[in-house]
Amino acid sequence: MSLFFKRWLYLSFFLFLSVFGISAEDLSIDIQKSDKAPVYLAKSMLVLEDPTNHLDFDSIRSLAYESKFINVPSSEEAFNFSYSKSTYWLKVQLKNTNQTPKEIAIVISYPRLQTLDLYFQNPKEIKKIPSGYSVPMVERPYQSRFFVFPISFPENTNATVYLKVKSPNSINLPIQLWNRDLYDRHEINDHVIQALYFGIAFAMILFNLFVFFILKDSNYFLYVLVVSSTAFTIASHNGIASEYLWQNSPWMDQYSVNLFISIVLILFLVFMRSLLNTKNLIPKLDRMSVVIILLQIILPILYIFSFESFIKIIVLSHAFTAFWILFVGTICSLKKERIAYFFLLAFAFLFLALIVSTMRALGLLPTNSFTIDGPQYGSTAEMMLLAFALADRYNTIIKEKETAETLVKLNLEKSNFELEEKVKERTQTLNRTLSAMRRDLFVAKKIQENSLVTDPKLINELNLVYRYLPVSEVGGDFFDICQLNESKYRILIADATGHGVHAAMITMAIKGLYDNIKNFELAPSKVMEIFNEEFMDNFVSLNSLLTALILDIDLFEKKIQFASAGHPAAVLLQNGQLSLLTKTGRMIGLKKQIHYEQSELSFGSKDRLFVFTDGVFEAFNSKDEEFGEESLYHLFQSTRHLTLSEVEDHLLKTLQNFLNGQDRQDDLTILGIDF
Structure with missing residues (x-):
């Protein structure tokens, strides 16, 4: 392209801006807006897709590619490019009209992006900040469950921020501009909320583990496995696991979420078959559940060996399996199984969250705080309701025992000796249970006393x-x-x-x-x-x-x-x-x-x-x-x-x-x- 033609393009562009009353400065976002609340940048960013994956930073800044940055439809909060083999370049104009430097942070609140590099260009310098889960946690500019880029913005300056994004996982980009002090405080509050969720999960695991050891009922142990695997899935999904459990494992960041979801669904199917007794209640559908369990075992193995070939298949299989569990729960409810009501309501929350997450990953729903954190909300509701289901089941068992004792008393005249032996046997069983419960109360007492030390x-x-x-x-x-x-x-x-x-x-x-x-x-x-x-x-x-x-x-x-x-x-x-x-x-x-x-x-x-x-x-x-x-x-x-x-x-x-x-x-x- 000749120098004359380049100048003609620039002149035409600025004439266009002048005619419509738009200045180059108007295209910039004033970072002062982030002093009170985070600013969502998705609507203000231009996007360049690179299907060849060969473009570098110098190339995309050239005049040949400058005009190829376009507006891409997005939600208010984020871009969603689903599963893509392309590299995406994004840019946004920022300005600091203040006479003092400002500390800001660009935050991408989605932890499963393999390559995420930020370039900060102002009249004085060009600064590159590499990130993404391919970069070890200790080498990132800000150690957090999300990708955070702290920037010292010079006074009275315009700057351009470029982002380079590429990932084998679904590419979702919730991009926010934060005042650095505000984000530091937000980070503390966020960790408190995460601590509450995992604290509740741990409490439910510990309590039901105690109940399992007391009652020797396998359903309580299966519940513990379901809650534990769900907690690990949530930790992997929201980046907590990357921050604390595997700080330098790109493989786990890439594969862990879908692998853990498969484990959760397998355990949920086993738990459902045991809790609802589907083998006797609906034998044909129960055999189908066994087939789906085998499918959820085989697909993750294939997924590990060929990620790109099976990623969409395994995601769709998760949605199908979740729908199947919901369907079986509905059938059991229609058969007036009392415990199925609790089970159906509990899994409905998790099902909705899983469907929302799957549709977001496939690009069918926008990426926002609800679709990102939906599994966590659904998991909390599911945990509580399943606990109620088990409690109701235990209450039903107690009522059945009381009914049996009443029948024993009514037949006392016919068979005194036989009934007396049965009463003794049941009394011994109850006494053992009460003794075990007293021991657990004694342990609880010691735990509380230690907390007051x-x-x-x-x-x-x-x-x-x-x-x-x-x-x-x-x-x-x-x-x-x-x-x-x-x-x-x-x-x-x-x-x-x-x-x-x-x-x-x-x-x-x-x-x-x-x-x-x-x-x-x-x-x-x-x-x-x-x-x-x-x-x-x-x-x-x-x-x-x-x-x-x-x-x-x-x-x-x-x-x-x-x-x-x-x-x-x-x-x-x-x-x-x-x-x-x-x-x-x-x-x-x-x-x-x-x-x-x-x-x-x-x-x-x-x-x-x-x-x-x-x-x-x-x-x-x-x-x-x-x-x-x-x-x-x-x-x-x-x-x-x-x-x-x-x-x-x-x-x-x-x-x-x-x-x-x-x-x-x-x-x-x-x-x-x-x-």
Whole structure:
């Protein structure tokens, strides 16, 4: 092409822009827009497809290829090129109108891209940042489950960002522009959510493994296998596995998701055949299920030996197998199998998520946050509903046993000796089961007690003495002590509604939430607000509430800052006078965006602080008389001359005398501090 013709093309282009009122600057995206929220770039990017896979960066910047970049239809959030052998080049114009440099990040939130190189071109330099799963995690510019390109954008500058993409997997490109600080915070929140999902999965695995060892029912073990394999599939799908399990294995990044999906479907088919008893209920369809199991064993082997030949086949087979499981579940439901209702509803969520993921991979649906994270949402719902199915099954077994015992009693007159032998045998079986359950409750008690163990160094530094007495083996009270800096300590005490196993499960869950935020150097009221938001986001479905009190004790400044979410008032004894640390807000779990006030008290040497749950004073004797807060306050004042340990022992003895043989109705926790 002659120099004259090149100049004519440039002149024509700028005349076109002028006629329609568009300047070259208008085509650029101002990075200031990312200061408040991420900016989706898909609609603003031009695309060049290279079927030959021979073009390099210098080539695509030449005038011959500059005009071949075109607008490609996409969703608001992402491009979806499905499975393609081509290399794709994308570019977008960015500008920084600020007079200071800006730290930004280009984020591609899809972890299965083999080659993903970014070129940053401005008037001063051209910078290349290689990434993709072919690059080891430690060599990437930002170690994350997604591909993140941190860029220092010079002040008052226009720049062009190019992306080179090639992958044997489906090519999906959710591209966002982030303010670097905002993304760092988003990354922390994202890991909290991932930790919650895998924490729930681990809890379900552990609990049902215990049940399996108790009941020796293979369905519980199959459920554990299904949940475990699903969790691994999700970890591989969303990049968590690449970030933590195999940081330098392109082979696993390329093959793992479809291999794990095949394993999940195989285990789900086996679990379905066992749980729904399809061999006897629908024998013809059951034989077809066996054939599909064999197919899901053979296809992954062929897929490993010839990826490109079988990738679409195995993806379609996953969709077909999921449809088959849904179909069999529907047939069993129509035959009025009670447990099939739970199974069908549980798998419907996973089926929908799998179909959405498959259609996105084949380019039939757009790539966005729903289609990317859909399997994770579906997996969570499926886990819970299958657990309900197993629980209902166990309940049905118990009812069947009770019916059998009733029949035994009705026939007692006809065959006393024979029935007595059967009753003895069944009683022994039940006793063994109850003994095993007691042993498991004892283990749960030890686990909860260990979770409450505080560093002896902190206890000594605070001169702290505590008593923790649940009503049963496990309880719903919880406390935590941590050190914020050299002189400041933070204490949390919380009380979930109810007691026993249900309340204990909730306290263990909130411990996981609180551990993530307790070391934030924020005011207690702000920590309480974050705590309430996290609880509402993750556990509102449990229909449970809790009271909580957070105290920051500064031994150097001799001050106590606190926020109370409907918790019983703590007591501060000063020179024989009693001060109450009353509530500053409503209980946690009522609603989102609750505002908590904050109060502050000063203390001196020889002052004494008591923090406790309502089980300390809400004790009723046989006459339905309550021990009450006033009696508790009087006890604290009258025992000022005793040590903390003696005071708390005296309190427990006084409560025991007051109850006069009556059992306590609530868990009891009390912490005492001598300043």
